[in-house]
Structures are given as structure tokens and as C-alpha cells.
Amino acid sequence: MNLEKMLMDSVEKNTPQYIKEDKIFDYNNKGKFTFKLTKEYVEKLNLKTWFEGYKKEAMVSTAGIRGPQNIIYPHDTRFPINTIGMTLATLAKALVLKEKYPNDEHVKLVGCEVRYNSKIYLDIIARIQAALNIRTLTPLNRQTIPIWLASFLAFKLDLVGAEYITSSHGISVKNATKDLNNQGSQYLPDESMEFVNKIEQILDEVDKKGFYEIEFSSSDDELIDEKTMEKLNNGIDLYCEYLKNGVANKKNIKTIKDFKNKIVIDSVGGCAYNTLSKILKNLDISDNFVWLNKEEDPFFHGIGKDIKNGSFYDWSLDVTVLAKDENGVEYFPVVKSLNYGEKLKDYPLNTVILITDPDHDRLNIVQIISIDKIKEVEKAGTDYVKLDENRILCVFSANQSFLMIMDYWYKSLEKNSDSTYFMVKTTASSKAWDEWAKSKGIKIINTPVGFKEIASVIKKIEAQFEKGVENITVYDVFNKKVELGKNPRMIFGGEESGGMIIGAIEPIKSLNNRVALAMREKSATEAIIVASALISSIDTTLVEHLQKIYDENHIIPRFDVRVDIAYYNESEPDINKLKEAKVKGEAKRTKNDIFYLALAVAKLENKITLDNIKEILSATFKELDFSNLADVKFVGDGTYLDFDDKFVEIRPSGTDAKTKAYAGGSDKQILIKYADYLGNYSGELNETYKKYLDEKYVQNCKDVSFEVYSKYTLKDEDKREFEIPNYTF
Secondary structure (H helix, E strand, O other): OOHHHHHHHHHHHOOOHHHHHOOOOOOOOOOOEEEEEEHHHHHHOOHHHHHHHHHHHHHHOOOOOOEEOOOOOOOOOOOOOOHHHHHHHHHHHHHHHHHHOOOOOOEEEEEEOOOOOHHHHHHHHHHHHHHOOOEEEOOHHHOOOOHHHHHHHHHHOOOOEEEEEOOOOOOOOEEOEEEEOOOOOEOOHHHHHHHHHHHHHHHHHHHHHOEEEEEEOOOOOOOEEOHHHHHOHHHHHHHHHHHHOOOOOHHHHHHHHOOOOOEEEEEOOOHHHHHHHHHHHHOOOHHHEEEEOOOOOOOHHHOOEEEEOOEEEEOOOOOOOOEEOOOOOEEOHHHHHHOHHHHOOOOOOOOEEEEEOOOOOEEEEEEEEEHHHHHHHHHOOOEEEEOOOOEEEEEEOHHHHHHHHHHHHHHHOOOOOOOEEEEEEEOOOOHHHHHHHHHHOOEEEEEOOOHHHHHHHHHHHHHHHHHOOOOOEEEOOOOOEEEOOOOEEEEEEEEOOOEEEOOOOOOEEOOOOOEEOOOOOOOHHHHHHHHHHHHHHOOOOHHHHHHHHHHHOOOOOOEEEEEEEEOOOOOOOOHHHHHHHHHHHHHHHHHHHHHHHHHHHHHHOOOOOHHHHHHHHHHHOOOOOOOOEEEEEEOOOOEEEEEOOEEEEEEEOOOOOEEEEEEEEOOHHHHHHHHHHHHOOOOOOOHHHHHHOOHHHHHHHHHHHHHHHHHHHHOOOOOOOOOOOOOOO
């Protein structure tokens, strides 16, 4: 069955005729024009309702303001992502920029990956910016680039910012813009709110005047600059220079070139191939790799797609997603859809496949090994899928893959005795990373989930480094003071969801001499090169190598689990049913969230004690033991339950009606039990709970948590002023 046709047919069927016939403005018109947004249009399109949803996402979003779109009729404002909303957001961002820097030249970059309608959105962004005299760099012929390249160029070229159109590894019908500031970092919520407030002002002006005129330049306006990107080879040469001073050093490149086996790269969605293949050629190691899914495809080659209850269903592109079949047996639906049993049937044992996602920022590692090694795989806590009677596919979590990568990188470094080495990780990532770092004397800084949080910490450190502070200090999200001396060097930054960067050996400089200790966005290219060097340097399977690292560093919390609870079907084609299901799902997500959040906030405010919390949790979850619970903390976007022998973090998704329950420790089955029970709890308050906290306090705890998070982000804040240079490119 043609699953893409099934998806398209359902979209066509569920789109009303009036939407099909009225684009509001002709976004396919390549000439210069003015769009008059009238009061009638605002009412007809229900834009104020759309805006309230957009604003809500902006306040909590961890990776751009994401949402589903009508993949055939992108002007459909019933969906969060649409051409009208993209127009208003772009205009608002441009107006904020011009108010901040009224007398300077403004240069931004816009790029995209392969998702439906991405080129339309890119065209809208570039033309509105050009009409406001903002020079917009974009790749020659508007071809795709990865998110990390847009981020890298924003920093390296000292741009005022960049926009990148993606929804990461989310389902096919989703899209978004990731807004990048002049550092190449994703906007934090306060930055997003600046332009969100500007959208509100525009809508208010429509109310008062009756209309607002929005100018579009022609699609070939000279301020839409493809020539600069062509001259820069789309930034590839600059990025290779950066890589050669880091993970692509001579030693690593020689190690890869000397490796006798081929390493497979699966470019899911196809975006990675366009850039990564050229980088590998530049580094003279392209012959060491073979490719799967080189072609760009917004349906992602059918990967992650399925039929469930007779309807089209999308599992997303997260290869670590677990599901249960009709018999209750767990399996990896995305891995199953990769069809490696057939595609890789002629590849030898120990072949490694490096899987990346559509915007090419995440990495997953799998390896074909002998079925005889199942006991070793289970001992290491690694998951696997049976390929045939003789082979299994070992599926490493990012927690496991990145532990091997950071260990390899640190061992290969020529250490500087004057430097203090540190790593930045999210709280939901493995405790094994903390244990490993402690054994090496590496400082650990924990952040909330989201790569922009990692980038924020790095910038706080850099701000002090540039000032020449003798003992640089930073507070992590646990409010722990971390001292880094005067010459810190980051050896790793990453998160359990598959994103990582390696710190620079020597500080990175922009063209205008700004300094960075690491890049601002996770990069699967950086990860692939260092992973390839690791793979090429060992003569055992990766699972045996992982076990060796555990043993060498006396790591006890070797196991990690994540339970994803989705409260509705994101693939529902009827937008009205989708919205209704999402609202109900968000209510369930929030109820679960504030059950734990209120406990953490109340403890922080000294309204309850740890013993009170143990009593509440023991009364709620009679199947679980809380006697060795050591602390309960709010960690910026979730609640962290710290036990003597494990942790559990309950976190509401920042972009959807989902709850994520993470756990790490020494017993995998116990971790699964705790994550499953706590993550799936309804959030009902029992009498023991109400004995200590009333319902009003619980309902208001979210406001308190926003204040706590705000204080965390402002502490040691990077206050370096950005000066727009005289651009020479």
C-alpha cells in the first residue's frame, strides 16, 4: 500500500473547499506585491485563536515553535504552522531586529531541510526580510542545508541571526522555524516573546485601523543573496576548517582512512547527504563510507510510517521509540521500518550504521553483530532487534553511544595542564556520564532539556573567559556552584535524545573576532566523524567496548530508560478532531506534571519536607519504594526525583501533549517500573497529598516554577553586547 498516497488522500478529504479555493495571498507569485491583512481576514482566519496557541508554544518551546501543517494547502490557518502565521512571525522578528539595531546593516541567513512546504516558507521569510532592507543569505538555488550549518554561519559570519525551517525528527506533517540569534543559539523563551509581543501589536493595529500592509519583495530581489553562499561554498569550507581543528584532526582522519571496513550512513530524509558527502570528500575520507537514503524526500522514504487501526500512523523518526504489538510484546517501530534485515543482508558482521535525521543534528548508532553475543548485549543494558537466524542489530541509546564517544575523545586529547575540562549535559541524560566524568576529574554542569540550554551555559562561561576572570564559576540547574578556573575547555556537550557537540581545542573565533569555546547547535556531522574514529580504533564490537568503559571507570548506574506517553494521535488527519484530542491530551499532561512539580516547588519554598513527600508518594504508588528518596527538585522544565541508587525525571513535552519519563540507575527492570508508573500517573491528588498541599497551591505552582527558571537563566547571564560589523563578504 502507498502510505504517502494514504496520507495525502486523508489531507485532501479533510480540507474544506473554501480553504482549497482561497490562499488569502498568492505565495506562488514570484513578483513584488503587498498583502493587506484586513480585520475581515483576521476574523475569517480566526487568527487571534491561532495566535494564542502560537504564544503558548513560544513560552515553553524547547526546539522552535513546532506544530502540524496542512501539507497540501499550507495557508490553512486551522493548523499552527501556515503561510499567514509564518508571514506574521517573520514580519515581527524583522521589526524587532530593526528596532534593536536601527542604523546598521542587517544580514540574516535562512535555510531549510526537506519537509513539506519548507521552500515556500523559506521564500516567504526571505522576501519579507528583503522588503524591509534585511539582506538574507540563502544557499544557491535554495538547496537544503543542516541546522548546525545555519547556526555555525550565524556565529562565524557575525550575522544578526538566522532562521531554519525544520521539525527535527518529528512526524512528517509537522514543521517549524528554529529561530537563531547572533550567536547561532536557539532563542530562549524571553527572546521568542519579544517577537510574539510584536505580532500582538500588529493584530491590535489591524483592530484599530482595519488593516496592516505587509510588503513582499520579488523572489529574485538582490537582497536575497545566493551569491555569497555560493562564494562560501555554502559554508562547507569554513566548517571543514573548524572540524580540522577538532574532531577531524590528522590522527582521527588517519584512523578512519586505515579502517578496512565500510561504515554505513543512513541519511533519513536525505538532507544530510547534500552537505555531509561534500565534507567527507573535503576531508578525503568519503571512500570509507556507504550511504542509504541519499535522495531528499519529505515523506522520509516511508521510515517511521505505519497503519494503525486501519489508518495512517506516523511514529516519527526517533529510532529509540518503543511500542507494543497486538500481543503486548515491545518492539522498535522506527527501526522495523528501516528494513535493515533486507537492506543490509549482504553486509558483514560488526558493520556499524550511523543514522541521522532530516535536519542532520542527531545521531543514532546501531551495529550488526552475531546472535551469539546476546548475553553480552543484555549485560550492557543495550537493546537489540533480531535481523535473521544468525544476526542481531544492536541498538545503542544516545546515552551509550555518547559515553563511548566522550571517552574516546578525552583519551585522544593532548591535555593542557593549565586547563580545567568540563562537560555540559541535560538532567535527563545518563548518570553514567556523571560517573565517568568524576573518574576523570572533569567538571559536570547539568542543564534543563534542550540544546539551547546547553548553549546558554557555554555562553555564560565564555563571557567570563573573555573578561579574564581568574576563577570562572557557573551555577547548574541543581543550583550547584561549578568552579572552572581561568582557562576552561569543554570536552563534550550533549543530551540523551541524540544531540552532541565537542568542545574546541582552541577557542573558535568569528570573522569579527568573537570567541566561542564550542558551537551552539548539535551537529551529527561532528558526531559522525568522531564516532567513525572511535569505530575505526577498536577491534571489538561496540557493546564489548561499552562494557569495558563501564568496568574501567567503576560505573554503577549503567542503565537508562525513557518512557514516552502520548495522549493523542498526532497523525489524525481531521484538524478539528486533532485539536480537540490535543487539548484533552495537554490537560492530562499538565495534571501529571503539576502533581510532581508542586512537590518540588513546595520543598523549595520550605512548605513541605522530604519526609512529607515520601509519605505522599508512598500513599500514591503503593507498588514502589521511596525510602531511599534523597531529594526532589525542579530542573527548569521537569521534576527530578533523586534516589540513592537511581533517578527519575518526569517532564512534560515543551511542544506537544506528551509526558516523558526518564530513569537511570543500576537495575533496568526497576527503572522501567518507576518510569512507567510515575510517567503514566493521572495526577489525581489523594488525601495524603491534600493534607500537606491544597489544590489552589498545586494549580499555581507553574507560575512559581517560571520564576525559578527565570532566576536560573539570569544568574551569571551572558551580557556581551553584539556589535554589527562592516560586512565584507
